[in-house]
Amino acid sequence: MKNVEETKIVILGSGFGGITTALKLARFARRTDGLKIHILSKDNFFFFTPFLVEVVTGMVETRHIVVPVRQLFYGRRVDFTQCEVKRINLKERAICTSVGGFPYDFLVIALGSVTNDYGLDGIAQNTFFLRSLEDALRLRRHIISVLERADANPDSLKSGLLTFLICGAGPTGIELACGMRDMFGEVIPIFYPKIPFEKIRIVLVEAMDQILPGFPSALRHHVRRRLDEKRVEVLLSSPVGRADPGGVFLDDGSFYPSATVIWTAGIKAREILAEPELPKDHRGRIKVNDYLRVEGYEGVYALGDIAACPSNQNGLLLAEAQVAVQQARWLAAHIHARLEGLAPKKFRFHRYGRLLSLGSRHAVVSFLGVRLYGFIAWWFWRTAYLFKLRGFKNKLRVMIDWTMALFFQRDMSGFG
Ligand SMILES: Cc1cc2nc3c(=O)[nH]c(=O)nc-3n(C[C@H](O)[C@H](O)[C@H](O)COP(=O)(O)OP(=O)(O)OC[C@H]3O[C@@H](n4cnc5c(N)ncnc54)[C@H](O)[C@@H]3O)c2cc1C
Numbered sequence: 001m002k003n004v005e006e007t008k009i010v011i012l013g014s015g016f017g018g019i020t021t022a023l024k025l026a027r028f029a030r031r032t033d034g035l036k037i038h039i040l041s042k043d044n045f046f047f048f049t050p051f052l053v054e055v056v057t058g059m060v061e062t063r064h065i066v067v068p069v070r071q072l073f074y075g076r077r078v079d080f081t082q083c084e085v086k087r088i089n090l091k092e093r094a095i096c097t098s099v100g101g102f103p104y105d106f107l108v109i110a111l112g113s114v115t116n117d118y119g120l121d122g123i124a125q126n127t128f129f130l131r132s133l134e135d136a137l138r139l140r141r142h143i144i145s146v147l148e149r150a151d152a153n154p155d156s157l158k159s160g161l162l163t164f165l166i167c168g169a170g171p172t173g174i175e176l177a178c179g180m181r182d183m184f185g186e187v188i189p190i191f192y193p194k195i196p197f198e199k200i201r202i203v204l205v206e207a208m209d210q211i212l213p214g215f216p217s218a219l220r221h222h223v224r225r226r227l228d229e230k231r232v233e234v235l236l237s238s239p240v241g242r243a244d245p246g247g248v249f250l251d252d253g254s255f256y257p258s259a260t261v262i263w264t265a266g267i268k269a270r271e272i273l274a275e276p277e278l279p280k281d282h283r284g285r286i287k288v289n290d291y292l293r294v295e296g297y298e299g300v301y302a303l304g305d306i307a308a309c310p311s312n313q314n315g316l317l318l319a320e321a322q323v324a325v326q327q328a329r330w331l332a333a334h335i336h337a338r339l340e341g342l343a344p345k346k347f348r349f350h351r352y353g354r355l356l357s358l359g360s361r362h363a364v365v366s367f368l369g370v371r372l373y374g375f376i377a378w379w380f381w382r383t384a385y386l387f388k389l390r391g392f393k394n395k396l397r398v399m400i401d402w403t404m405a406l407f408f409q410r411d412m413s414g415f416g
Helices: 016-031 049-056 133-152 154-159 171-191 217-229 321-339 374-388 392-407
Strands: 002-012 032-041 045-047 066-068 078-082 085-089 094-097 100-103 106-109 113-115 163-167 201-205 232-235 240-244 247-250 255-257 260-263 267-269 273-275 300-302 353-357 363-367 370-373
Touching (some): 002 016, 016 078, 016 106, 016 321, 049 171, 049 374, 133 154, 163 171, 163 247, 163 255, 171 353, 217 232, 217 353, 353 374, 370 374
Parallel strands (some): 002 106, 032 078, 085 273, 106 300, 163 201, 163 260, 201 232
Antiparallel strands (some): 045 066, 085 094, 094 100, 240 247, 353 363, 363 370
């Protein structure tokens, strides 16, 4: 066992970035006396965002993608306090929270992002977001209530009740569109026979002139074909102007009536107060250097969605779990190396691939230069994400959920 001077490492957030940093640091703490690792987060759980669409569409139970933080760190030398982070006092090197102050020697800011409504009128009030577990459950309950309303009163079908508008044709919007089409195809003929299935419209509304910006073009074309097959309408170059309770107005003034407008059009960094103000980019992300360090503040680091981190190919890294996880592993090793007096190395992100589920046993995958489509890609998608899901119990539960879905109908109760 090595000894270092008592060093307090405070980690803000229990998402991908925060949890991974703490897990890796905990390994060093086993061999090093004096390291105090403390997570502060408003949620006492970690949840797996890539399966939020599965929760909405009833493929996976909500609980099965959630792991309690205390369970993750059971038997490890990591403290946890559930609290709201209010302010960072950079001069005094302390965090002000809803339950008091916490001093730090090293600070890791991993507070993530929130949905960006770009200041457009009515978006926050009249659309559904998909960023948190609550968002997923709210959306699921709403979709089920729409089906119940359509079944109870066939006259109401005229007012856009069966039109589902998804704003944002990025990965989340596309996975959701495909997942919803599958869900409707499965449950409507059996449970809602009065609803005319062909009247259901799923429309992806995208401001740019292409879907999946940033994805390889062959992959984009394949996805577009798949969306056509699944009768998902795609409106390109159609920026949304505002949302009303009954639908959305596009910038060109046209109105799309819809009882369900889902906003997956963007995210922004979570705002965090600091004294003095932290350096931020135009999208509110904390600017960090190649060592994930906030310039000008010794021992203060930011990672994941909240950080504006330079990428190897000019520009900035994307807000993705794989970025947050790689940064977190690197940062834990970096802090450990610093405590050991070793020379620091720069952080480099390595993209191993992109995975996108397109519903009913179909996906696209680009992994280590290999492209896969269809069933094999879908199998790869499931296996890869199951592997990444935290906790053996959760892996088993999700596997059981998926297996049950092969033999039993989906649960369409508007409960949970
Ligand atoms: C629907 C959906 C699907 C996605 N699918 C993928 C995918 O397939 N692949 C991929 O790479 N990425 C995916 N992502 C993106 C990925 O989830 C994020 O990039 C990742 O969560 C970022 O990790 P993070 O640690 O920065 O933030 P988060 O994981 O969001 O964690 C932030 C943490 O901070 C805590 N917190 C926030 N504010 C406070 C406060 N004031 N006080 C205390 N605690 C606070 C929160 O409780 C949370 O624990 C998806 C995102 C969504 C929404």
